[in-house]
Amino acid sequence: MDDDDYYFDESDGEYGGSSYSLEEDHGDDLNDLLVEEPIEKIWTTASVISAESLLAAQKEVLQNVMSLLLINEQQARSLLIYYRWNVQKVYDSFERKGKEPLFQEAGVVISDDRDLDILGSSTAVITCNVCFEDVAVLDATKMDCGHLFCNDCWTQNFIIRIKDGERTIRCMDTKCNAICDDVIIRNLVSRKDPCLAERFERFLLESYVEDNDNIKWCPSNPHCGNAIRVDGSNVFEVECICGFQFCFNCSLEAHSPCSCQMWKLWVQKCGDESGNTDWIIVNTKPCPKCKKLVEKNGGCNLVRCRCDQHFCWLCGGACGAEHTWSTIAGHTCNSFTQEKEMNFLAVKQRLQRYMHYFNRYMTHADSLKKENTLNENIQRKISESENKNSVIKDYSWVLDGSRQLLRSRRVLKYTYPLAFYVFGDELFKDKMTPEEKEIKQHLFEDLQQQLETNVERLSMYIEKDFYDFNDEQVMELKYQVVNLNRVVNKFCGQMYKYIEDDLLEPMKHAVHRIAPYSSGGPNMLLQPSSSSGNSGDS
Ligand SMILES: [Zn+2]
Ligand SMILES: [Zn+2]
Ligand SMILES: [Zn+2]
Ligand SMILES: [Zn+2]
Ligand SMILES: [Zn+2]
Ligand SMILES: [Zn+2]
Ligand SMILES: [Zn+2]
Structure with missing residues (x-):
């Protein structure tokens, strides 16, 4: 262990010069810094309801209410739709208000005679x-x-x-x-209209999902047909059995440690025209003749539009084509006032700030894509290694490491939009004093930096073509991967904790709750067992 990069000398020269060292104590000093504290959280569970078991699951709930209140299925359904399929709420209301008011409120009428005999003959x-x-x-x-x-x-x-x-x-x-x-x-x-009657029947079935606060369709596209049930906190990330990972609260891709609101704003900002307004203001000007936006090209302040009109970049006024370094022939420019300049600089600064976060966000998004492909190929690498004439048969640590890499890469990626909003003015103007903001931003970026360094390192090891390694090299690689897996996982946990306790909690913004960190990633759901939810049929 005297020379960390001994085994990987050819492919990687810079490792030896890094600050992270595993010498002697095998990284234990690092662990001392990362004190593990239990994070208080609401206990949340999630499960998948497949398209086939949806009817049975709904029947079970209906049956419950029918037998408790001695009503028929139609009445139970109306009652449950009114209470958004929350059986507990139905029971609570029943206990508190009694049967009659419960039904009346929900528009359910219990009648003993519906026949029209009283009206006489047919x-x-x-x-x-x-x-x-x-x-x-x-x-x-x-x-x-x-x-x-x-x-x-x-x-x-x-x-x-x-x-x-x-x-x-x-x-x-x-x-x-x-x-x-x-x-x-x-x-x-x-x-x-038989088709419409069928549609109505489907509506009633779907009501169990669509009018239910605890159940949502998996937002995968094309839709996998599954619904997801979450009990506990809605701010929770799940992975459907179809493989799609999403935030149960907003149904968008899993985006923690960004809050739902931040993520929505960020997607809008990156996606639509309005996000680029600043860029347009800073980098383009309308041509004085044809009014089309012209992008400035290079440092020269004399700009030529496609319509052949020349104009002065500073004031936007039309002018001739002759110019020197400091003047444009026949054009004296007085309208570029101080005020305009200040305004322009503010916009420019805002744009630069956004670009700073956006570029880093995109870098991690790109890495994530590459590492996803890498992860898909890793099983092949493992199979090749397992077939080698070697005593080493266990390669589960590579899979674990690769999964951790994807997990923490996602965390990193979403910390940039988070930081953009937490330390910016758009959502949290004046929520922190400038001094407070500086300290917190510094600590946050420190943590982010450390996580980044270790994620890059883990990525480097996971990329190694280990099936060409001899046993000694494999053992060394395993040591590094296992260790970095642990370190990166701890940093992610620390990151979430810092964001929750120090950045978001003081804002007193309930809307900015974030899904809890779990090292395995979004809660991976299992195929529902065929027997579950069928008790309503009996
Ligand atoms: Zn009526
Ligand atoms: Zn009529
Ligand atoms: Zn799905
Ligand atoms: Zn969300
Ligand atoms: Zn023009
Ligand atoms: Zn020029
Ligand atoms: Zn000018």
Whole structure:
């Protein structure tokens, strides 16, 4: 261990000169700096609901409520949609308010007699209060709430509502809050438009996901068909069984330690025109003749537009083509006032600040892409190594190291938009004193720098073509990878802790909560077992 870079001399010369040393104590002094403290967190669990098990999962919840309140499936569904499929809330309301108010509030009507026998024989005629036509009792329907209208009017109303995407369709009586029985809705609509009746049925099934605060569709594109259930904190990152990693709170890609709001703003800023306004102000000027934006090319202040018009970059005024280092022939420029210059400089500074963070962010995004490819090829490298005539058969540490590399590269990538907002004026203007900001920014960048250095080092080792190594070289590589894996993981944990406790917590901004760090990356979900959620069928 006297010479760290002995084994990798040819491919890597700079390693020996680095500040990070594993000599003697094998990095233990570094670990002393990284004191591990338990991070307080809400216990959160997540699971996948596949398209096939969605119906069963919904049935189970319905069954629960049906047996507790002794109501039918339609009533239970209306109640659950009202309470956003939160069974606990239904139970709480039931205990607190009692059965009647619970139903009334949700628009659920419990009625014992729906039959129309009381109206007399089947040849009886009633007047519909919507169309004012006289219709046979057989061609009219009375809902649980007691309101009776002709089937044509009901059907017409249902069709409009379903086409509007409504899942809870209320009674046509203007003063009535009751939700119509979905069995009746389906029966009436299917006589006229079977496809629409099917769509309504799908709506009801999807309501279990779409009206549910704890369940969301996996946002993968093309959609994998799965839904994800999260119990606990919504600010949580998951990996669907389809492999897509996302933030459960905003359904965008997993973006911690950036908060959802920061990430949304950053994506907008990088993506659309408005993010480039500063660039346009700094680097272009409209031609005085054709008004098209002209980009300044090089240092000369005499600019020529495509329309052949020359103009002075400083004032934007039209001028001739002759110029020296300091003057343009026939053009004296007085309008470039001090005020304009100040304004321009502020914009320029703002742009430079953004570009600073953006460039580093992109660098890590690029590295992440490359390392993703590397990770895909690593299994092949391992297979080749395992088939070698060697005593070393265990290469799981390479896989672990590679996964950690991807994980921490992501962390690094998202620390740049985070820093852009935390230390900028856009979201947190005047939240810190300049002195406080300077100290915190310094500490943050220190941590970021250390993480960066070690991530780059881990990346360098993971890239090695270790199947060409002899056993001694492999053992040395293993030692480095295992060690750096641990170090990088600790730095990531420290980074999250610093961001949560020192940067975001004092802002008292609940919207800027971030998903907790876990060394394995977003919570990887498992294939749901086929037996789960089927109890409702029995
Ligand atoms: Zn009618
Ligand atoms: Zn009614
Ligand atoms: Zn998915
Ligand atoms: Zn988010
Ligand atoms: Zn022009
Ligand atoms: Zn020139
Ligand atoms: Zn000028």
